[in-house]
Amino acid sequence: MSLLPVDDALRAILSHVSPVSTETVPLADAVGRVLAAPIVARHDQPPFDASAMDGYAMRAEDVADGTWLELIGTSQAGAGFTGALGPGQAVRIFTGAPVPDGADTVIMQEEAVREGERVRFTAPARLGHSVRPRGNDFAVGQVLLAAGTRLTPMQIAVAAAANADRLAVARRPRVALVATGDELVLPGSSLGPDQIVASNSFGLGAMLAPYAEAIADHGIIADDAGLLHDRLAAALDAEPDVLITTGGASVGEHDLVQDVLTTLGVKLDFWRINMRPGKPLMFGTRGKTLVFGLPGNPVSAMVTALVFIKPALRAFLGHGEPAHWRLPLAAPTPLNTARRHFMRARLIHSETGPMAEPISQTDSGHTSSLAAAGLLIVQPEHDPGQAAGALVEALPIDAF
Known part of the structure; x- marks a missing residue:
């Protein structure tokens, strides 16, 4: 079976995303x-011409060196001057207050000399200065x-x-997570000689939480067909918008997830992608639920979620897909294979601006190198490698 191109896989996934569903929330809950x-x-x-500073409002044409203007009142925020200003008159005004009818300029108080109920100015008037026009x-x-x-x-x-x-x-989608594998234990456990700490559900939950109404973690399921059937059936029967499994997505002797999901009525669209890391990605649907079977290797799981699941959740929300960045390389990239490579990279800031610094580590279980990365360089299929300074496509890891 040939490997499905990344772009074709993404189009297939997005074609199954339901139209945006709407709800109304208070402003305080909308962030x-x-x-x-x-x-x-x-x-x-502003709903009226407003003063941009504390000072005096007047007609600019009335201001001249040594000329005194008559003070006829005060305009302050929430309590504007109610009359109209005529020739030779001024009004004391405060920031945010309505500019009185007849006035066209405000001069700051530091450039005014006041004696009783008259004022003169030590700087020339600039017509319209310090006035925020209505609708500005x-x-x-x-x-x-x-x-x-x-x-x-x-x-x-x-x-x-x-x-x-x-x-x-x-409305935000409801997401369900399932980790599979006999070898997995929860963080904080005492490790046996053949055990690995499960990280996928924790990383995926943190990545997808900003998009989701709720994330239900169904825990770890051992590689047992009967147990997988019962636990995955329960997860699907809750009708989440998205169900994500990690592990068991390949076709090895112990990779049981695909068979169990098809038995449970999941219609598979594809299960192998022309990319690295993350070739054994599975996608299908049951009813309105999108089902993703991600690889068990943690880097592969996180990268495939970035490339495929985040766009699906953005589509659920009606949020446009952000453009990938174009950045110069801080170091050369190597020759690529026939599979699109999402290469780990650091975002660095040089004297000439931001650059992408490739991380040479490519192991799909090497989580510390992914934690050090801020970008994924999108290296095309059969790319001959690019020299330092060449512009490359980059996917920011933490962008919404």
């Missing part, structure tokens, strides 16, 4: 969520945040400024 509908301004911001930030009808935007604190702030107290966001 990290993805907008399902745009936020459109329903008022001008945003105006009625302006799209402030598009659908598909992930809400960071800065986006939450502009949504609040737009007077939005509840937001329509994408």
